[in-house]
Amino acid sequence: MNARVMISVDGVTKRFSSETAVVEDVSFSVNEGETLVLLGTSGSGKTTTLRMINRLLEPSGGRISIDGRDVHSQSPEALRRGIGYVLQDKGLFPHYTVSENIGVVPRLLGWDQKRTNERTRELLEKLKLPAAEFGGAYPARLSGGQQQRVGLARALAANQPVLLMDEPFGALDPITRAEVRKDFKSLDEVRNRTVILVTHDVYEACLLGDRICLMHEGHVAQWGTPAELLFHPASDWIREFFDGDRLTLELSVTKLSDIGMQGEGSVLEALEAALTDPEGKPGELMDAFKHR
Amino acid sequence: MQDQQPGFLSFVQQQYPKLLQQTLVHIGLTFSSLFIAMAVGITLGIWISRRRRLAGPVLGIAGVFQTIPSIALLGFLIPVLGIGAKPAIAALFLYALLPIIRNTYTGLTGIDPSIMEAARGMGMSQRQIMTRVQLPLAMPVIIAGIRTATVINVGVATLAAYIAAGGLGEFIFGGIALNNTNMILAGAIPAALLALLLDWLISLVQHLRLPALRRVLWIGPLLILVLSSFYVLPSLHGSRLTAGFTPEFMGRQDGYLGLRKVYDLHIGTLVINDNLMYNAVAEKKLDVISGSSTDGRVRAFNLAILSDDKGIFPPYYAAPILREAVIQRYPTLPDVLNMLSGRINDSIMTELNYRVDFLKQTPEAVAEAFLRSCGLYRPAGSGMGGTIVVGSKIFGDGYILANMYKYLIEGYTDLRVVTKTGLGGTIICFNALRAGEIDLYPEYTGTGLLVILHAPGRILDSLGHRPENVYRYVQEAFHTQYGISWLKPIGFNNTYALMMRKDESDALNIRSISDLSAYMKK
Numbered sequence: 001m002n003a004r005v006m007i008s009v010d011g012v013t014k015r016f017s018s019e020t021a022v023v024e025d026v027s028f029s030v031n032e033g034e035t036l037v038l039l040g041t042s043g044s045g046k047t048t049t050l051r052m053i054n055r056l057l058e059p060s061g062g063r064i065s066i067d068g069r070d071v072h073s074q075s076p077e078a079l080r081r082g083i084g085y086v087l088q089d090k091g092l093f094p095h096y097t098v099s100e101n102i103g104v105v106p107r108l109l110g111w112d113q114k115r116t117n118e119r120t121r122e123l124l125e126k127l128k129l130p131a132a133e134f135g136g137a138y139p140a141r142l143s144g145g146q147q148q149r150v151g152l153a154r155a156l157a158a159n160q161p162v163l164l165m166d167e168p169f170g171a172l173d174p175i176t177r178a179e180v181r182k183d184f185k186s187l188d189e190v191r192n193r194t195v196i197l198v199t200h201d202v203y204e205a206c207l208l209g210d211r212i213c214l215m216h217e218g219h220v221a222q223w224g225t226p227a228e229l230l231f232h233p234a235s236d237w238i239r240e241f242f243d244g245d246r247l248t249l250e251l252s253v254t255k256l257s258d259i260g261m262q263g264e265g266s267v268l269e270a271l272e273a274a275l276t277d278p279e280g281k282p283g284e285l286m287d288a289f290k291h292r
Numbered sequence: 293m294q295d296q297q298p299g300f301l302s303f304v305q306q307q308y309p310k311l312l313q314q315t316l317v318h319i320g321l322t323f324s325s326l327f328i329a330m331a332v333g334i335t336l337g338i339w340i341s342r343r344r345r346l347a348g349p350v351l352g353i354a355g356v357f358q359t360i361p362s363i364a365l366l367g368f369l370i371p372v373l374g375i376g377a378k379p380a381i382a383a384l385f386l387y388a389l390l391p392i393i394r395n396t397y398t399g400l401t402g403i404d405p406s407i408m409e410a411a412r413g414m415g416m417s418q419r420q421i422m423t424r425v426q427l428p429l430a431m432p433v434i435i436a437g438i439r440t441a442t443v444i445n446v447g448v449a450t451l452a453a454y455i456a457a458g459g460l461g462e463f464i465f466g467g468i469a470l471n472n473t474n475m476i477l478a479g480a481i482p483a484a485l486l487a488l489l490l491d492w493l494i495s496l497v498q499h500l501r502l503p504a505l506r507r508v509l510w511i512g513p514l515l516i517l518v519l520s521s522f523y524v525l526p527s528l529h530g531s532r533l534t535a536g537f538t539p540e541f542m543g544r545q546d547g548y549l550g551l552r553k554v555y556d557l558h559i560g561t562l563v564i565n566d567n568l569m570y571n572a573v574a575e576k577k578l579d580v581i582s583g584s585s586t587d588g589r590v591r592a593f594n595l596a597i598l599s600d601d602k603g604i605f606p607p608y609y610a611a612p613i614l615r616e617a618v619i620q621r622y623p624t625l626p627d628v629l630n631m632l633s634g635r636i637n638d639s640i641m642t643e644l645n646y647r648v649d650f651l652k653q654t655p656e657a658v659a660e661a662f663l664r665s666c667g668l669y670r671p672a673g674s675g676m677g678g679t680i681v682v683g684s685k686i687f688g689d690g691y692i693l694a695n696m697y698k699y700l701i702e703g704y705t706d707l708r709v710v711t712k713t714g715l716g717g718t719i720i721c722f723n724a725l726r727a728g729e730i731d732l733y734p735e736y737t738g739t740g741l742l743v744i745l746h747a748p749g750r751i752l753d754s755l756g757h758r759p760e761n762v763y764r765y766v767q768e769a770f771h772t773q774y775g776i777s778w779l780k781p782i783g784f785n786n787t788y789a790l791m792m793r794k795d796e797s798d799a800l801n802i803r804s805i806s807d808l809s810a811y812m813k814k
Contacts, residue, residue: 056412081415091410095428104414154414 006032006194007053007162012062014048021218023048025062028213028223032161035195037209039202045218046198050164053196054083066162081108084155084163084193089171091151092139098124098150099135105158116157123153125188145176149183156189163190165197169204181207202242206230206249214238226253303474307811311463315482318459321377321452322445322490325384327513329441331362333389334434338422339442342663346395354390362387362451370455374577375536375564380449380457384762387448388441395437419491431505432498439494446487455572456536460486464650465562466539475543532812533579535790536564536572541582546757547788548582550604557809570595573793580808585789588645588688596797598790599804606738606752608761608787610689612697612779613740613770614732615725622678626702626779629732632696633780635666641784645688655713659695670703677706683730684713685721689786693734718743728776736786740766740778760783772813 007030014023023045030036038046051057053064055076064071071079084105092101099120106116124131127149139147155163164186168184169177184190185208199205205212206226214221214229222234230250233239244247251268263270297687304311336354340347354674357365362383369379403426411421427434453461463479467474497508541547542563551557559580564572569581574593583590585597612629619626636644644662647653663669682697684690691713698709712730715721718739724730740763755761759781767778790805802808 054413077415077417079415080413085410085413087406087410087413090404090406091413093407093410093425095425104416108415108420169811 003034005029006034006067007196008034008063008065009049009053010063010065012049012052012059012064014045014052014057014083015060021060023052023059024218026215026218026220028211028220030194030196032194032210033192034210035197035207035208038196038198038213038215039200039205039209039212040215040221041200043217044215046200046215047166049215050166050198051194054080054085054164056080081105081158082160082162084158084160086148086151086155086163086165086168088167089148092147092154094139097136098129098142099131099137101139101150102153102157104154105160108157111158116274119157120153123156123189127153127183129153144172144178145180148172148180152184155194158242161193163193163195165195167198167200170199170201184208185264202249203245203252206252214241300474300477307463307478311478311482314458314462314479315486316459317457318449318452318461318483318486318697319519320521321380321384321457321459322442322486322519323516325381325449326438326442326445327383327516327520328385329388329392330438330513330516331438332385333392333441334396336389337393337400337434338427340393341397341400341426342418344401348744351361351390351394351397352395355648357386358390360386362448363454363565363567366451366455366565367571368570370568370577371575374575375455375457375562375568376577377457379455380452380459380535383451384445384448388445391437391440391444392434393437394429395440398436399433399437400426402433403429415466431509435498436493439491439498442490442494443487446483446490450483453539453563454565454568456564458577462539462563463765465565468539472543484613532814533559533808534583535561535580536578537557537561537567537582538566538569539563540566541788546604546606551790551805554602554604555805555809557805557812559808559812562791573791576793578791579796580790583789583791584786586641586645586689586784586786588642588647588649590791591642591646592650594794595791596794596803598792598797598802598808600789601804602808603757604805605763606741606757606789607785608736608738609759609763609781609783609785610734610736611763611781612693612695612732613617613725613735613776615728615777616771616775618680618731622705622707623686623702624705625707626777627679628700629697630780631668631700631704632693632782635668636783638784638786641689641786644692648688648692655691656695659692660699662692663696663699663736668703669699672699672702673704673706675702675706675708677708679708679710680732681710681712681730682734683715683721683724684711685717685733686714690734693782697732697734725776735778737762737766737778737781739785740770745769745773 009029010027012023012026013021026045026049028036035072040046052059053066053071055071066083093104096104097118102120102123103116120135121131122206124134129146129149134142134146139150139185142150152168152273155165169181172180178181181204197208209226211224212226212229213223216237221230222238226249230242230246230253233242248268251271252266254267256263256265256267256270259267295744308398336350340350365383365386366379369382373379373382380559407425407429408421411425415587416424419634449459450461450464452459460479460483463475464483467475467477467479482560497505497512500508511636524785537548542561544550548561562578562580569578570583570587570593572578573581573595583595590597604681608623614625614629644658647658648655660669680701694713698711701707701709712724715724715733721730721733721735722744737759745766751765755765763781770776770778792802797803800811802811
């Protein structure tokens with residue numbers, strides 16, 4: 001794989017007024033097309049770190065660059081128009097229709113109406129929100145899951161290469177969350193983008209992240225692939241952080257190929273499929289996983 | 293009085309053109325001031341929503357305007373803006389400002405932070421966030437502020453009649469002054485309906501859903517501009533001098549109607565409040581006013597009183613009145629009170645009022661100094677002989693006279709005096725006297741004749757405005773009807789008088805109302 005660094009965060013620090021740093025000396029990088037999850041408890045500095053990337057907050061020190069360009073080399077508005085941004089909830093404009101919400105950034109970028117409309121339509125179809133039914137609706141009429149899909153479509157509309165997501169599934173109920181997450185994961189639009197996603201949900205982090213940057217009290221605790229963090233934690237604190245759902249997490253980060261079996265996807269996915277299939281043999285899978 | 297008033301509907305029918313014109317002027321005043329208040333208020337609201345430190349001071353100052361009594365605010369504005377439309381619109385503008393600024397500020401700052409964050413995160417500039425997100429979302433709150441301001445303005449616009457700016461207040465204040473219920477209602481009912489109607493219409497806009505609101509919003513300012521244009525300045529073309537008369541004077545036989553009939557006076561006339569007209573004439577915004585002959589401002593502003601050479605104004609000679617039961621109990625009292633009789637003429641009373649109103653001396657000090665100058669002052673006696681309660685009405689003459697009587701009674705008898713000055717008006721004073729709450733107060737012959745006795749027209753004609761006839765009539769009638777005695781007149785006549793600035797009166801050589809009438813015909 002010819003990895004090219006898309007986003008680089010280097011020694012970034014953030015202080016509000018003269019207080020102690022909320023984020024201190026944080027460094028990581030994200031390769032093009034990969035998804036990095038900023039994981040941590042509340043107050044760990046993960047959201048603050050995310051907001052410095054599109055300059056909703058200005059760092060007190062350090063350097064952030066996207067595609068090799070310092071984020072301070074252009075105006076914040078121009079920078080943000082080039083970055084997709086998904087908020088936790090309530091981020092849609094209540095006075096705009098679904099189509100108008102999705103078309104916000106293309107309009108800011110000066111796309112013509114026809115191109116914007118086509119793009120909006122395309123995204124709505126991909127997100128299972130038929131344009132005929134939802135395009136002219138106002139956000140208040142949509143369910144939480146539908147609103148979050150629209151929020152995602154809005155962040156993808158202008159084909160921005162980078163996508164920042166701040167707890168995008170956090171406000172949804174568990175069933176809806178699983179659905180939206182699944183759709184997000186399988187969306188071809190997302191596959192070639194560089195994504196930074198903030199969450200406090202370890203399962204979500206392991207499921208969606210190519211790499212995880214685990215943050216604790218404003219510092220990076222460990223940065224690596226989910227498997228590295230699970231199987232080779234750098235400290236006891238990190239081990240304990242994952243202990244609650246360890247089995248599920250380990251099943252989810254272990255690929256079938258890792259345990260010498262045929263097929264794609266994780267052991268967990270295969271298990272879930274086997275459990276719902278009357279012919280399935282979950283026992284074999286578990287044995288193979290344990291022998292690994 | 294009552295039987296002379298036609299029914300309400302026939303009054304409206306008679307006055308229909310005037311009513312329509314007043315209503316249009318009223319709407320025009322309301323909306324022209326509202327339009328300016330919206331432009332300034334929304335701008336200021338946007339400004340302080342971005343500089344929150346300034347929100348407190350700006351809202352505070354706008355709040356202070358709201359607390360200034362309307363008549364006082366109009367008074368402040370006359371020297372700067374004169375009379376008529378300009379000060380009226382300026383005052384209404386100041387009253388409408390607070391609700392609009394406050395609601396704009398509240399609306400803009402009350403938007404969900406995550407929506408603001410989304411707008412920034414999408415890459416909107418500050419200006420785009422304001423025009424595309426904040427203002428549309430704050431619009432229902434801003435419209436609620438405009439709605440409040442509109443209702444306030446419809447109410448306050450009635451006061452425009454005080455400064456010759458017209459509107460439904462002309463009927464309301466005229467009706468109050470003339471005790472004409474139909475006239476009051478002809479102004480008050482349309483004003484109330486107008487307030488309710490506008491409140492309802494704006495509430496419809498306010499509760500429109502956001503998308504529908506977006507479509508109708510541009511109509512609002514346009515409509516307001518059209519409504520503003522209803523205001524046509526009360527025209528004064530062709531008049532060499534301008535008169536400002538009180539609403540009461542305008543409707544009286546012994547006022548404007550008499551001037552037209554007896555003197556054949558034709559002069560451009562504005563309706564104005566009695567407290568503001570002196571300022572207005574002094575500031576050269578008016579040339580002739582219907583003043584009160586002993587008001588201190590006649591002297592303060594150097595005004596000349598035009599003589600009533602054909603005698604249309606009834607005599608208002610002041611004299612103390614007291615219950616006859618009090619005289620029986622203290623038989624020496626009338627002699628003591630009559631010591632003041634013939635001592636105070638019009639110009640002396642004007643001078644005394646001037647000292648109180650403009651030199652800010654206390655009524656007590658002015659009364660004492662005057663009695664000393666006449667050699668009437670004596671230090672108080674024992675005060676052991678009983679208590680006399682002296683009342684007075686709420687304006688200048690009354691305060692000073694009540695104190696003079698206090699000094700005289702205490703100096704020449706062993707009675708103690710309690711003063712109850714500042715009793716609201718004629719009816720309050722008179723009822724207090726009859727009920728024994730007070731023992732005496734100074735009253736005017738004309739007031740006794742017209743306000744208390746309600747003398748019918750044939751009696752008035754037979755009395756012919758002759759001071760001694762009127763005095764004798766009220767003395768007799770009060771004695772038989774109420775057991776109240778009129779003592780000797782003090783000497784001054786506090787009646788209506790037409791007055792002009794002295795320099796203008798000299799320059800044009802206008803000394804009497806006949807001179808004025810002749811000048812206007814030239």
